Amino acid sequence: MRQAGKAGGLAVNQRSAPLSGLAEVAILPRTPVRLDDVDRRLLTLLARDARVSQRGLARELRMSPPAIGERIARLERAGVIRGYRVDVDWSALGYVTGYLAVTAIQGADQSEIMRALHQLPEVRDVSVITGSMDMLARIRVRDYTHLRRFLLEGVWQMPGIQRTETFLSLAEMPSKELSVELLDADSDADADSDAPGEPTGQSG
Numbered sequence: 001m002r003q004a005g006k007a008g009g010l011a012v013n014q015r016s017a018p019l020s021g022l023a024e025v026a027i028l029p030r031t032p033v034r035l036d037d038v039d040r041r042l043l044t045l046l047a048r049d050a051r052v053s054q055r056g057l058a059r060e061l062r063m064s065p066p067a068i069g070e071r072i073a074r075l076e077r078a079g080v081i082r083g084y085r086v087d088v089d090w091s092a093l094g095y096v097t098g099y100l101a102v103t104a105i106q107g108a109d110q111s112e113i114m115r116a117l118h119q120l121p122e123v124r125d126v127s128v129i130t131g132s133m134d135m136l137a138r139i140r141v142r143d144y145t146h147l148r149r150f151l152l153e154g155v156w157q158m159p160g161i162q163r164t165e166t167f168l169s170l171a172e173m174p175s176k177e178l179s180v181e182l183l184d185a186d187s188d189a190d191a192d193s194d195a196p197g198e199p200t201g202q203s204g
Contacts, residue, residue, distance in 0.1 A: 018104070021111025022128060025118075033078045038063070042071055043080070044183050050084040095140040097172065098147070100155065101133040101165040108160030110134060116158045122150050133165070141168075 035043075038061060045057055054072070058065045075081045090097075102117070104110050110128070117126050117137050124138045141147045147166065155164060 018107050018109055021109050022114065023111075025111045025114050026128070030079070033075075033080050035080075039071065039075065039080075040183050042068070043075070046072075046081070047183070090140055094142050096142070097169040098139045098141055099167040099169075100137040100139050101129075101167070102135040102137065102155075102161055103132075103163040104134045105160050105162040108162075110160070113158060113160045117155070120150070120154050122146075122154070 041061060042057060045052060045060055054065045054068045057063075058068045061068065072081065100117075100123075102113065104113055114126050114128070114135060117123050117135070122139045122141055124140060126135055126137045128134065129136045139150070141150055147168070151164070151166070155161065
């Protein structure tokens, strides 16, 4: 579904470098935190069940509860563990997943558009993307009426938007617990890198 965005008479905040403000709103890249095998196993257990007690974790990892508590606190301080959240099944509440692709007017401050989109309650996250469009937002709406109101009263009232394209999900696979699979893959990769290399030749 393609739509032409309308600024509704609002002035477009233009600057000589319209992409420069993205550095102010985007998440900064971080230096990877070094994890040992126990850290990975601990994160895997928490990813599977964030409500598990420290005593239960200690039993699984054959460590003392205070040692587990210290490791969790260290991972929280390092920003590896950002929180413990409820995983809501939004489809059970009548919502469907959608995606909103946005093209900005040439010269528009894209950081302001990104901020404004992120503040809408229907928007889960916003990414700057490569390709013909400028941004992609993941959204949740209940039905056509909700989507129409979201676009007419929210997105299309934002200055700087030239065009939008909306995609609604018709069928989805169940969500994977990516954190567990990625941790397992990361652990395997580290094990391979630590393994001694094959000899490449013979010394005379």
